[in-house]
Amino acid sequence: MTILLFGITKDIVGSNTLSMPSSSEFGTTGSKTVKELKEYLGKMYPELKKLSSLAVAVNNSYAQDDTVIDNFDEIALIPPVSGG
Amino acid sequence: MDRYQRQTVLKEFGPEAQEMLKDASVLVVGAGGLGIPVLQYLNAMGVGTLGIVEQDVVEITNLQRQVLYTENDLGKPKLDVVLKRLQTQNSNTRFKVFDTFLSRQNALDIISEFDVVVDGTDNFPTRYLINDSCVILKKPFVSGAIQGFEGQLSVFNFQDGPTYRCLFPNMPGQAEIPNCNENGVLGVVPGIIGNLQALEVIKVITGRGEALSGKLLLFNGLLQSYQTISFSRCPENMAITSLQESYGMELCDVYNTLKLEDLEKLSKEGTTIQLIDVRTEEEYTNYCLPHIKSKNIPLDELLARTQELDLNSPIYILCQSGKRSAVAVKQLEELNLGPTLYHIEGGINRFLTLSQ
Known part of the structure; x- marks a missing residue:
């Protein structure tokens, strides 16, 4: 699973993308949801938990907390930006 | 020769679209990094009425990205400088200038005078205020935002399309997301996003092409990548009937x-x-x-x-x-x-x- 990072999430993680090995704690068996992914990432990167307004896209579509994801999906973490 | 000949000759555009631009009114909130390219291109292309909301003065740190301003303009009100420049650029345009920041008190009055709104502001409170005002008044708005080497672009509230709150339901806390002063922005990035905003405004007004509604464009300047995320509307975000008590800007x-x-x-x-x-x-x-x-x-x-x-x-x-x-x-x-x-x-x- 590849996670594309935008805005401040890139600064928090320290790279443009994050690859989740299929053997990761996040797991391969059974269905996982966006909410579970967020919780998992929040444990790895506590700063991410502070973002109250973080959008998540799965395969280029905006996803809700209950959207199901699998290992082949491309995820994007999209925080709002305000600069002008 | 007609000054707009180079675009009216386009068969997908034509004199009809030019007439639509002439009849249109566009409000640009913020004459900064995003607002300036938007204003310059809409003015050049023949949008009939342009509104500008701005109360800042030109600062030395603006010059690397707000390319209309010169060293001679330091300390002057942006509104004066930009108006003078745009008037010499196109004397046919009607200008309505608002020497103020957009606030809860004035937003609905100001926005109600225009067909389309451009969000070129630099803070979340004003972005949410523009969203809510446009939903209440049923006006489309073209939103651009930048940070560092990245930009975001979308057309919100257009023909029953989704709004800013459908992407980001609630305003982030003050300390959550860095602003340009803390985090910086590469000078050319607002130029790129602002130009794309101008293009979306033209499409919204003329109906040419497909406006970027229900889609968020994510631009990364370092990778030269453009990624589009689709999103849909949440009915509860369309049901706004009055502004919030406070947007935290006061x-x-x-x-x-x-x-x-x-x-x-x-x-x-x-x-x-x-x-x-x-x-x-x-x-x-x-x-x-x-x-x-x-x-x-x-x-x-x-x-x-x-x-x-x-x-x-x-x-x-x-x-x-x-x-x-x-x-x-x-x-x-x-x-x-x-x-x-x-x-x-x-x-x-x-x-x-x-x-x-």
């Missing part, structure tokens, strides 16, 4: 603000000034006010380091632009420490401009 008015010139005067008169610079350590090491002694306590450490403050004298708070200092004053105010709190309007940017 805090600057509530607390004591002081002009840097007045602080300098106090300092010259021999008053000992407790000046706290709430920028990051790195910013402080790179540059601090040369003529008034200050102490650096970064904003995110402020609440944990209040014991370092002298509570028997007024506390003056400074940052780069006046935004973080306003947040700092608000945070300290809630602690009821005792001394009067002042935030220095315009921050170090103002000092740099005045000392030009």
